[in-house]
Amino acid sequence: MLAPLEMCFVVGVLNSFTVDWLIRQKITSHVNMFYVYQVPVPRLSDTEAALTRIADRAARLTCTTPEYDGLASAIGLKPPTHRAGVTDPSARAKLRTELDAMVAHLYRLTEEEFAHILTTFPIVPETTKQAALDEFIRMRESGEAAVFNPDLAKRASTVIDPAKAVKDLIAAGESATVEFKSTARWDVKLNQPSKIIERVIVKTVAALLNTRGGTLVIGIEDDGKVYGLAQDYKLSGDKGRDGFELWLTQTLMKDFGKDVAGLFAVAFFELTPPNIAGQEELLAQAKCEGSGTPPMSMDQNAALRKYVIDTQTEAGSYDVCVVTVKPSPKPRFFVEEGKEKFYIRTGNPSNELKMSELLDYYKLRWPEGTAITTV
DSSP: OOOHHHHHHHHHHHTSHHHHHHHHTTOSSOOOHHHHHTSOOOOOOTTSHHHHHHHHHHHHHHOOSGGGHHHHHHHTOSSSSGGGSOOOHHHHHHHHHHHHHHHHHHTTOOHHHHHHHHHTOTTSOHHHHHHHHHHHHHHHHHTGGGGTOGGGHHHHHOOOOHHHHHHHHHHHOOBTTEEEESOSSEETTTTEEOHHHHHHHHHHHHHHHHTTOEEEEETBOTTSOBOOSHHHHHHTTTOHHHHHHHHHHHHHHHHHOGGGGGGEEEEEEEOOOHHHHHHHHHHHHHHHTTTOOOOOOHHHHHHHHHHHHHHHSOTTTTEEEEEEEOOOSSOOOEEETTEEEOEEEOSSSEEEOOHHHHHHHHHHHOTTOOOOOOO
């Protein structure tokens, strides 16, 4: 007989996306206890944090009426009655999202594996699935996931400056998995908006999806110099990063379907050029020189830095957008001049495959097979 804490832990695990997917691999039309007994549920002691955290959330989702007062007390909820249960829809959704992320880490899934599992739930709202994946990533990046997957403990202890990582990526140059684009919506040569440039961005993402995934950096010229996103921001409602990300996300989902949302992530970084930093230092020195006042405080320096950037550049002039793309679990077609085309990465460029080449590539890229469908 399971103890109350263990019982809630098992309930939390069995009601997760991960175990739901696992059971569906074993059945055809009906579920019986024979299949349930075969489910590999991790055996944890009631003193382990992984068990108590999952059990706590499962209990708060379960104990919402007086019949569960005994369970709430046995689990140790505060207060020890059904009043500790959560009934607010948004709060319940958050608890379920946390549970799904915890269980996915408990089974030591990778981000790609969990993203694939989520795509197998067609009737679940995309927002629900994306929330689960976002929480999975947040837990991994914050180090919380190490409680459920000890393999991540060493990674969690290593903190990398995101801006430095992007600079290193740019310094390494373009490759089969890294592509630079000056802009996403602006023709640099003609100095005007361009739908052609927009389609190039979509084509590049399609090629990355169909190959090994990779990184698209927008706002960087081929030689690695920062072009920035000022023009792209203006063309996206002049709402800065939020407006541009909204346009990019909607564009990719329109071309490839809503399920592609779990296959890419968008991040922004400001890569301030050396000359701006130099101007900031000179201005600070000039302000203090001969004044008899002490050096400027950190807050004053921050205000001065903002003044320099705001008065000498447009918003977004030194921003870059990093689009991290995962390999797609199915082929993704790109519509060009009214025709569906299939692109992959072959070295630096994105190249189209002929139909005869596509069939051979399909067998190699998706050996387990998947229907070739288009959106």
